[in-house]
Amino acid sequence: MDKLQMYIDGRYTDAANGEWFESDNPFTGQPWALIAKGGPDDVELAVQAAHRAFTTGPWPEMTASQRGHLLRKLGDLVARDAKRLADLEVQDNGKLIAEMQAQCNYVPQWYYYFGGLADKIQGAVVPLDKKGYFNFTRHEPLGVAALITAWNSPLLLLAWKLAPALAAGCTAVVKPSEFTSASTLAFVKLVEEAGFPPGVVNVVTGFGRDVGNALVGHPLVRKVAFTGSDATGRAINELAAKQFKRVTLELGGKSPNIVFNDAKLDDAVNGAVSGIFAATGQTCIAGSRLLLQEDIHDQFVEKLLALAKTARMGDPKSLETQVGPITTRPQYEKVLGYIDVAKNDGAELLMGGGPATRPECGNGWFVEPTVFSGVKNDMRIAQEEVFGPVLSVIKFRDEEEALAIANGVRFGLGAGVWTNDIGRAIRMSERIQAGTVWVNTYRAVSYMTPFGGYKDSGIGRENGQDAIREYLQVKSTWINTGAPSGNPFVLK
Ligand code: NAD
Numbered sequence: 001m002d003k004l005q006m007y008i009d010g011r012y013t014d015a016a017n018g019e020w021f022e023s024d025n026p027f028t029g030q031p032w033a034l035i036a037k038g039g040p041d042d043v044e045l046a047v048q049a050a051h052r053a054f055t056t057g058p059w060p061e062m063t064a065s066q067r068g069h070l071l072r073k074l075g076d077l078v079a080r081d082a083k084r085l086a087d088l089e090v091q092d093n094g095k096l097i098a099e100m101q102a103q104c105n106y107v108p109q110w111y112y113y114f115g116g117l118a119d120k121i122q123g124a125v126v127p128l129d130k131k132g133y134f135n136f137t138r139h140e141p142l143g144v145a146a147l148i149t150a151w152n153s154p155l156l157l158l159a160w161k162l163a164p165a166l167a168a169g170c171t172a173v174v175k176p177s178e179f180t181s182a183s184t185l186a187f188v189k190l191v192e193e194a195g196f197p198p199g200v201v202n203v204v205t206g207f208g209r210d211v212g213n214a215l216v217g218h219p220l221v222r223k224v225a226f227t228g229s230d231a232t233g234r235a236i237n238e239l240a241a242k243q244f245k246r247v248t249l250e251l252g253g254k255s256p257n258i259v260f261n262d263a264k265l266d267d268a269v270n271g272a273v274s275g276i277f278a279a280t281g282q283t284c285i286a287g288s289r290l291l292l293q294e295d296i297h298d299q300f301v302e303k304l305l306a307l308a309k310t311a312r313m314g315d316p317k318s319l320e321t322q323v324g325p326i327t328t329r330p331q332y333e334k335v336l337g338y339i340d341v342a343k344n345d346g347a348e349l350l351m352g353g354g355p356a357t358r359p360e361c362g363n364g365w366f367v368e369p370t371v372f373s374g375v376k377n378d379m380r381i382a383q384e385e386v387f388g389p390v391l392s393v394i395k396f397r398d399e400e401e402a403l404a405i406a407n408g409v410r411f412g413l414g415a416g417v418w419t420n421d422i423g424r425a426i427r428m429s430e431r432i433q434a435g436t437v438w439v440n441t442y443r444a445v446s447y448m449t450p451f452g453g454y455k456d457s458g459i460g461r462e463n464g465q466d467a468i469r470e471y472l473q474v475k476s477t478w479i480n481t482g483a484p485s486g487n488p489f490v491l492k
Pocket of ligand 1: 229283
């Protein structure tokens with residue numbers, strides 16, 4: 001089996017304790033690589049290296065334009081190796097090669113965009129209310145950033161964090177998911193090739209309770225950017241708060257996809273199916289609650305099932321495959337558990353409802369695309385994130401009821417609205433509590449526009465110009481240009 005080392009202070013290294021753990025291929029259900037099993041000692045080395053690189057040596061000496069140049073070079077290298085990175089990802093996380101190729105081809109845009117933004121971060125001259133003073137602001141990097149990612153889109157989620165962090169002038173310690181570390185370890189070789197100085201980007205692999213926890217709690221880490229579950233996000237937020245660290249938390253969702261009776265139904269069917277079955281439902285923005293206006297409910301469900309049943313399952317390496325396996329065994333068991341919960345709570349099973357045993361699924365962790373109707377919004381299947389190919393269909397009467405259902409969950413990541421009425425589209429987008437609203441489309445994301453959650457879906461924003469501010473702090477400087485220095489005990 002391949003042995004994949006960590007990357008600390010410009011060197012590839014085993015874990016300090018010499019231990020390794022296995023990474024599995026979700027299609028075969030078998031281990032294919034050994035990953036260095038880091039712990040607090042490795043975190044200490046990596047954070048110290050990142051802190052040294054932040055405070056001394058070439059990195060803090062560079063101009064913002066030079067940082068931008070390095071980022072654009074990194075983008076070129078990712079573009080050059082996109083196919084290799086996509087193949088590696090499919091082997092490690094089981095996502096479809098078609099999706100991973102598209103994703104890896106898109107990732108360079110983050111390095112180009114934030115590379116371009118690096119030297120456009122400007123402070124202001126403040127027109128003070130006091131004579132004899134000059135005041136200006138500048139935006140300074142926070143310091144060492146801990147970047148912790150989930151398993152569903154490792155290199156994309158990393159780009160959302162690393163590109164603005166480096167553009168801002170921070171240094172980074174990256175911790176990929178223990179289920180999908182391989183692509184990040186391959187990517188960091190490109191960071192080195194691009195010419196980033198040692199210590200600017202470090203990767204420590206291992207488990208959340210060892211590596212993640214030690215990173216978040218390390219006093220030299222001043223920023224934590226995290227993508228993952230809300231439970232982990234809460235723990236991270238609590239720990240980070242003790243040391244007043246800035247956090248960006250991109251957490252889960254239970255996003256509504258809302259179809260009104262005036263929508264173009266065939267387009268909405270496509271949007272509903274891709275909203276839940278793309279990436280086998282393993283996306284934070286999965287449209288896992290389909291809200292249908294009552295008078296189109298039956299015909300819509302009929303069309304939806306007809307399309308969903310055509311999905312080809314099988315080997316994620318094949319361009320023909322449309323639904324792949326679940327990435328991890330625990331997640332596979334969790335998805336099946338939620339299907340049982342929905343059945344027991346009285347939801348009506350229309351399709352799927354168990355493990356996929358088709359021959360083309362081999363020994364992989366496959367779940368049949370599953371659709372429940374008759375779901376009530378207070379059922380667990382409507383309230384909790386499944387993170388798998390399980391759709392809950394909920395009926396509504398009118399706009400008010402649709403809004404009450406849409407907002408009646410603790411999450412607020414994304415929402416889809418399908419309607420031909422522009423007034424309704426605007427009213428709905430105003431009143432839905434979610435960081436992203438899509439009208440007559442679903443799942444679109446870009447490096448150019450902010451992404452993040454309302455309510456329990458997170459804190460802060462990634463992507464777009466706002467994202468770089470998450471890695472900066474503002475300093476205000478006062479200069480006396482002639483104000484008299486009077487008796488301090490005589491207030492004027
Ligand atoms: P997870 O919370 O289990 O793990 C995420 C990362 O956190 C992993 O690297 C893990 O090792 C680490 N971790 C675990 N415990 C930790 C701790 N105590 N301290 C520090 N780090 C710790 O999540 P997951 O199962 O990998 O990912 C699935 C979740 O991610 C879903 O809830 C999904 O909605 C969410 N997600 C959100 C977005 C978004 O942008 N909002 C995108 C993708 C996935």
